[in-house]
Amino acid sequence: MTIYPIETGNFKLDGGAMFGVVPKSIWNRTNPADDNNMIDLAARCLLVEDGDKLILIDNGLGNKQSEKFFSYYYLWGDHSLDRSLEKAGFHRDDITDVFLTHLHFDHCGGSIQWNKDRTGYEPAFKNARFWTNKDHWEWATKPNAREKASFLKENLLPMEESGQLHFIDRGEAPFLENSELGFGIHFVDGHTDKQMLPHISYKGKTVVFVADLIPTVGHIPLPYVMGYDTRPLLTLQEKAKFLDNAAENDWILFFEHDAHNQLCTLQQTEKGARLNESFSFDELFKTP
Template identity: 40%
Template sequence: MNKLIPLHAGHFSCDGGALFSVIPKPLWSRVYPADENNVTRLTMRCLLVKQGDRNILIEAGVGNHYPEKVKQNNGHEQTDVLPQSLQEHGFSVEDITDVVFTHLHWDHCNGAVLEENGHLKLLFPNATHWCSQRQWEHVPEASVREQAAFYPEILNFLKTEGNLQLVEQEGELFPGFGVRFFDGHTPGQMIPFIESDGKTYVYMSDFIPTKAHIPLVWLASYDLYPVTAMEEKASFLKEVADNDYILFFEHDFYTECATVEWTSKGPKLKETFSF
């Protein structure tokens, strides 16, 4: 049986207009706060899936690879706390057997690699790392708009030193742990579907970054293909409502989990809660 343990990997921030794209601020600010500079607070919420001797970590945070200006611009807070968060639950970085990246943007995978005195090292030395083959092949072809989200030196280090495995097909990656691909945010975003205690938990990553993004047209400007993202979300959320899936939010600072119902006007937030 899969045991699920949320882990804290730090906070960051972004412009509210970027987070909600064409949605006017008077609408989105009612459900997701911003400060006087229009800055919204986000979090990095990893998920540890324990099944027997296997300890699977979903995502790894941002890491320590950035100059001070970058950290200030992105509102980095507590971005070195993932090992401590593991320790608080009785685990060490050496205990992690697998690290699953939903995609390879900096705030999802760079934390799996540390920089010490100009050299790179793995944070999880005993782990196999996983991402979709489609996302890996997309990285060198990324447009100027997306290139800054990828750090090739870190990704190549993961490939050569981190036993990075490329997932070609949707399906079960581990027992009770399946993955499916969604392309609206970035090609080959790999979303985990995890069975635990008779329920299905879906790790949302940037597919639906906060509960405020449940309405179909509420997309982030970071989505490369907004029409595709909206179509994927419509089909997915209908499935969520029909099957009582639980959404687990990686980036929502205020909400960990939610359920959804389907109405005559489309998807609607049903209930929010924490583990």
Template identity: 55%
Template sequence: MQLFAIPTGNFKLDGGAMFGVVPKSLWSKHYPSDENNMINMTMRCLLVVDGDRRILINNGIGDKQSEKFFSHYHLNGDDSLIKSLAAAGFAPEDITDMFLTHLHFDHAGGSVKYKADRSGFETVFPNATYWISAPQWEWAMHANRRESASFLKENIQPIEESGRLKLFDHPGELFPGIGVRFYNGHTDGQAIPFIKYKGKTIVFTSDLLPTAAHLPLPWVMSYDTRPLITLDEKEAFLEEAVDKGYVLFFEHDLYTECCTLARTEKGIKVDKAMRLKELQ
């Protein structure tokens, strides 16, 4: 098995929204913001190559929305999905399985693109099965008013129309060496991959833990639909992660790609920060 970090670009969100009820005087010591209170985050995906299987976990924001839409998120950086795949030696046609932790636009927008003549949409990965948890699919199809702006139909419907959508109902081993668990505080049916790799467990944290700065239990995003559930999920996950020595792979942390954890008198904190390449 080989793992490749696939950066797809950066975007900015309001720091207050990202850290919920935590005052800026606290969170800004751990994650910097600009003069407009915006914090810069990445959209870092993960490619798992195992034999003939090439599994991409999430795919960033894509490039098909309007200029006005993108202006709200201040896209920046030189990385893109296609460029980063090419740097790893792959093209979209090589991807056999497209795994989506959930369907928010910054995680699933790269699933779909305009057709060459812009007459409609088609999937970016023409040979891939698209894996999405059934609870998340149903949640997105009947989106609540608070979350509906994150579920864009042009990111979702073309996947179903392609005939290559695969829904899974239960947590467990989805691929050899890759187990999946459901976490429901951020959005219903968020599916988090646990990857067995070189004697370690790599966890793609997605929006369960968007950055290393979100390790403190009360530091929960305002975007989470059920923050009290997130609190319980984080606590259980972090206790297990520190006890079992998991390596956390962050999708959104611009400054920390991976880390291990340590238990301290002030709670569970980062022990060692590292790049994914250091585990190769």
């Protein structure tokens, strides 16, 4: 089994929204803002190769939205999903399963693309099954006013219409039947209802794809919770338990949104769990 980081592109969001009640004078030290108060973010995904399975965890913003839409997010850099897959030796048609931590547009926008003549939409991974869970699907397709702008129907409904949409029962990963891959799923509800965080056993370590529970290294301290979270007090509880477990068990955190740090470990301090070391993927998991 081999895992690969897949850089799908970079964007920016308002730093105040990303850090909620934490003052800019504090969060600006770890996540410096530009003149528009925007901070650098990544849309980093994870590819898991396991026998005849090729599982992509999340897939970025995609490219089907309008120029006006993308202008709000200040896209930057030269990463793309296809170039990253090619670097790893694959093509999007090789993907067998797409695991979606949740259905906000920056996590699942790459699932669906325009058809050839741009008259409608089609799955961007024609041979893959898309995996979410029933509770989150209901939450996303009947969105509350706070999250409505993040759950785009053009990202969601074509998945269902294609017949490629499948649901995961709590804690189970049916796409890994008969596999020896250690792939656990941890559900969290503070950011959005039933977000799924994969835990992967790899080279003797536990790698956790932390998605939007901990967007960047700067979000490790407990009160650093995004303004986007629907239940911030619940996020506090979920983070506290997660951070303690991560520090105690030496988990490797894989960051989806940290543009400058791919992985890190934690340590316990008098102030709680804090950054221990950060690594690039190649530094920690060098391949021959």
